[in-house]
Amino acid sequence: VPLSTPNRTVGELGEHALIALIRARVPAAPGWVALGLGDDAAALEPARNALEVITTDASVEGVHFDRAFTPASAIGHRALAMNLSDVAAMGADPRAVLLSLVLPASLPADELVSLLDGLLGLAARTHATLVGGNITRSPGPLVVDVTATGAVARRRMLTRAGARPGDEVWVSGSLGGAAAGLSALQSSAAVPPEMAACVDAYLRPEPRLRLGALLGRNRAASACIDLSDGLGDGLHQIAAASDVGIEVDPGALPIDAATRAWFAGRGREPIEAAVTGGDDYELLFTVSPRMRSRFRTVRQQTRGLALTRIGTVRRAPGVTWNRDGGRQPVPSGYAHFQ
């Protein structure tokens, strides 16, 4: 089986060599993997006294990434990160990962190796284990479809549905950076140095696993969602699932200076752009008054990650903010088919 990849396409290597190439890169599996790569299915020992969370998300060339400016390692990293972000939003610890690859035959094998390295690098850091997958040919775009599982004790699980009137609304990290970074990559000019952090936020988002697990373990959040589709979407999803409204303070939104300057310089209102931009793999969560001291503990344990209060849960439906001198609906953000 040829494992040397320079100047060869995945079509030239063929399915069996590709599988061998992947297996050679996957580290030894932990004990709960009863059967890993290479059979009809993987077999896993369930975590004790825990629910299994399971989620899937596809990354599609031309929709979620452009190979012209997205390095293959970032394609792999992002494909896993967007799934681990969902695991984080449940308060769960990552366990198994399945990787379904739909590959154009012309894809250079070196790029596949970089993609794998990006994915497996993040997997190793987050204790997620690649246990299975599938490879097939694509007559069109590269598609990287990841399924991720995680474990969480039932009473510690976070959902979108627990927000109650009076709860505080919090968000991690900063908003709109990934959208600004993507916009910078898309502009034909070289990316200016002050946009490096935004570009990194787009290319290598860090799933907030530690925050999610701490919020769950400490029972410090009443609802939680990840911001894959933007803050606007996240607010609307929590409001709908919890049957509440949310009042947002637009002045409180954590938008960094480079992001503001980037959008302002392109005639886009920075707050609007940050709220509707996708790809912020931050956590949006609500904290009830009785959770405040437990939440303080979580904040002490997550120093280095900004956590910002951005609003309040209300009984009256609707996600609103005070802008342009009046109460307005907050736009609901990124939509995949528009």
Added chain:
Amino acid sequence: VPLSTPNRTVGELGEHALIALIRARVPAAPGWVALGLGDDAAALEPARNALEVITTDASVEGVHFDRAFTPASAIGHRALAMNLSDVAAMGADPRAVLLSLVLPASLPADELVSLLDGLLGLAARTHATLVGGNITRSPGPLVVDVTATGAVARRRMLTRAGARPGDEVWVSGSLGGAAAGLSALQSSAAVPPEMAACVDAYLRPEPRLRLGALLGRNRAASACIDLSDGLGDGLHQIAAASDVGIEVDPGALPIDAATRAWFAGRGREPIEAAVTGGDDYELLFTVSPRMRSRFRTVRQQTRGLALTRIGTVRRAPGVTWNRDGGRQPVPSGYAHFQ
């Protein structure tokens, strides 16, 4: 949310309406689903005293199916069937299903509904539960990526690795029918009535869940694999994983008359065509001498499904048969990138 689909494309409906459309079709979940569709991830109560098997397989337009002659309901049925066939090959009972859809915006919404109905119909019959998924846009082909899980007691699990010299080699159903059916669909002429069963084998393969579960439960097979990539591939996979050889009796292969006539009429040697053709979602398994009476029990419980002995496991490596007056290697079948 508009749920009326006539004459509308999925792009016109948009993501939220599509999700609503799917949710409206999914039946109530069983009790082990702690959290189903609609959150960042699904949450499942693990089966008691069982391993979880998990597998993923993508169906790609232009590679695995052609929308010109594959009804949307068959696309959905097949996408699930190929995953449940892997669950069957482990001896497991189906549990959760995740559905990742990559949809061209121009896809008629009615076709998506038919696709879902095909998938959910098979899911209902096999007690598989749709618990989550993802929808995104495709700039190219329709991709239906399914992840399926199942439960099996550790000591009852079937793998590819247990075949030992002297074991009998068996296969379920008949071989090459799906390949002949696909060939009949691809030929421009109308499909002749005698090919209806072959066409059905291609469009609506029946995963051998009952057989797999009975082989596992009765500990009546030493190794097992499903024939998604054809008999040749299956034989080679079992031989490699079990570190044995297999001697095949070409005269014993169960190839029905319509399949033989179809291939012979097109200048293809029927046995060769049946061995290398993919899409036979049958089970290939080995039975050790001490399992014979338990296997007899399984045969009594699976009447109506043909089970045929096609060879013997040997110590000497290689998958061979006696043809053209000598011992020859059996071709290893379908390869996704050639």
